[in-house]
Amino acid sequence: MRWPLRVWVTVGLLVFFHFLLHLGLGFGNIAPDLLTISLLLAAREVGMGTAAGIGFVFGLLIDAFNLLAFGTNTVAMTAVGGAAARTRDLFVGDSFFFVVSYLFLGKWVKDLLRWILAGEGVREPFFQALLVQSSLNAAYVAIVGVLVVTITGAWRGSLR
């Protein structure tokens, strides 16, 4: 399969499986955040604006079920999408360590932004929400993300 096509097929499949696992089959937090992985993968292929646009759409889709704080995911994913696209200009990103850090930080920063925007009444305490839950979720995303790019080869350049 040609290079860009492989990435976009992977991104599309991740989005589909994210909603199938979380919403269709109701696995909830047991299933990894494949939407963030797909955003982070797509962001490495496009410009900052396009990545922000993808993040905007993804965030809106998640916020469709977010009565507690509508818009928090939209803002967080838009910002993360834009910032993730910018990393291509700063890092070559062909090392295993970079991919793991990129996925881990991408997910963690997204959760951080969401936590900040959510407001006092809705969010959990910082320690539990970010240091415990988000860190575990980010590690989960990093592991699954590395597996995905290893299996599909949807990462520009070979990992060292």
Place this chain on the structure above:
Amino acid sequence: MPAYTSETVDTSGRRQAMVTVLFLAAALVMFYLPASTQQQVSAALRGTVLMPFVTVQKAVLTFRSRAGDSDWLRKQLDSLVAVTVAEGGLAEENRRLRQMLELSRKLGPTFVSATLVRAGTTGSESTFLVDVGSAKEIHSNAPIITSQGLLGVVRDVRIDHAVGMDWTHPDFRASAMTADGATYGVVESRSGLFREEDRLVLDGTAFHTRVEDGTVVLTSGLGGVFPRGIPIGLVVGQAEAEGGWRRSYWLRPLVEPGVATHVLVAMGNAADGTMDLSPVWPADAVMTEEQLAAWDQARRDSLDALGDSLLVMKGMVGGLEPGDGLGRRESSGVRSVPARPAALESGVSDLIRR
């Protein structure tokens, strides 16, 4: 002198940065939109792009229910005595459905049954979808109940579905009273360190009244949202006492949001607070999920023991051959009771099936 970077690269970079800023601004606009507009946007997304996934979850729930029913029928046909451990989940769902049917019969046409679907996405905690909407006369703020008591309330209504929040939602409030009507207050949700620690609190009760542990707390009907008499929880201790004028109590919720899949939603004006549902839940029927599970297990054990006893009796009665006392009486011309009466046979078979 030529520029270090080409004009095309510069322009493209600037354009991308501008687009990013535009999307960020759009995202912030979404964040600050009025709640009604936000709900319209979410409803539009739920009704279009995400509809197939919601439908899949409904289909999965229906499939599980049907699997439970067919398994139950198969067990009847096979006259199995023991219920295996693996069938515990299905039996549990069957029990819940039977309770919902019973509750629905008691409540009459003021409530409509619905299937509850949880999104499971980030930020959708404490909220869920029910597959009934304004087409079935569901209104905003309609109470959502299970056979155990109050689960939550409807927040947003569409034609064919509605979005509700359960009692773990930070905005959940219910005007409440103790079962004897002596103490009134407001029940609200208190977040724990983790989601599993979310609890209910009966707040704003008068300081001079004392509520004992185990007291049942019901909706009071004040405020016009919830009908009077829906169980909410049991008092499990005092939370705080302030300044000699107010006490609050921790409640053990009667409904576990995580296990609720089939619910009843109030229709029309059933939620206007004038209805009294106290007779629907008599005092001995108010139980927590754990108490209910223990009670159900005890009932099963009793039935199993009774079934075993009847099996032993059946064996003993069946072992009476024509050569013994009964046979001799018959041979001597005295008409005796049949050795295995038909009523006993059918009773034994019925118990074995159960």
